[in-house]
Amino acid sequence: MSDDRLLSAYPREGLELRLIERFTSLRRKHVLEIGCGDGRLTLQYAPRASSVLAIDPDRASIDEAAWQQADRGIRNVAFRVGSIEQLPEQGAAFDIVLFSWSL
Amino acid sequence: MVHALQRAGRRLRPGGMLISLRPHRTWRPAVAIIAPGYRLPVARLVNPAFDRNLRSADSALDRVVDEGWFIPAGARSSRFRIFLQRPSQMRTYLELISPPRPRFPRGGRARLHELWASAPRGARIEVTEYLVINVLRRR
Secondary structure, three states, X not given: OOHHHHOOOOOOOOHHHXXXXXXXXXXXXXXXXXXXXXOOOHHHHOOOOOEEEEEEOOHHHHHHHHHHHHHHOOOOEEEEEOOHHHOOOOXXXXXXXXXXXXX | OHHHHHHHHHOEEEEEEEEEEEEOOOOOOEEEEEEOOEEEEEEEOEOHHXXXXXXXXXXXXXXXXXXXXXXXXXXXXXXXXXXXXXXXXHHHHHHOOOXXXXXXXXOHHHHHHHHHHOOOOOOEEEEXXXXXXXXXXXX
16 A cells, blocks of 8 residues: 555544543534534544534535445434535534534 | 524524634644654745635634624644655645645745755654634533
């Protein structure tokens, strides 16, 4: 494998979660994630959360996220193509809304 | 951006948390050549287009607090490092970042190659990136 494939432009796994959990626990929370991309961060915290709705406007990224989700056997995440503007104003209330590198 | 935050606020339960994780607005990514006992700063990457987005994000967060949607619950900065084995990996690294991508300031890439040519054996390129987290509580 070329070592170029090991490159990432994001923090190593766990750093963002530690930052978030300095302020609030994700355990058993209903989370809405805006701009989830390929689910890199989503799939790190999903095992702690009760449920996650993760949206991103890029279909290819959502397809990759869904593939990664299936590969890891994580069942409490719904990945959807879309943006915050397309989300209905009414609906189940979330405990946490996370803008992950997307605001 | 304000509209997005307001919309997010409508879907949060009272007391729920809005979390924004994003690059730091003023601490730009720093490139250095490193080896044991050796650190040579090369340049800070620039990204004028993205800087405008980050300023808008900061303003939007301030505004939804001023408008009474949220109460500030905390903010913190952090940093992380990316290590590259050689200058040619810089292009790959930059292409991993969603547009608008950062770039070297004028003369920065040439300086990297120039300094790399005289770097000690086993040297690496280090990119230090800074991020900020803002947490707001829904009223």
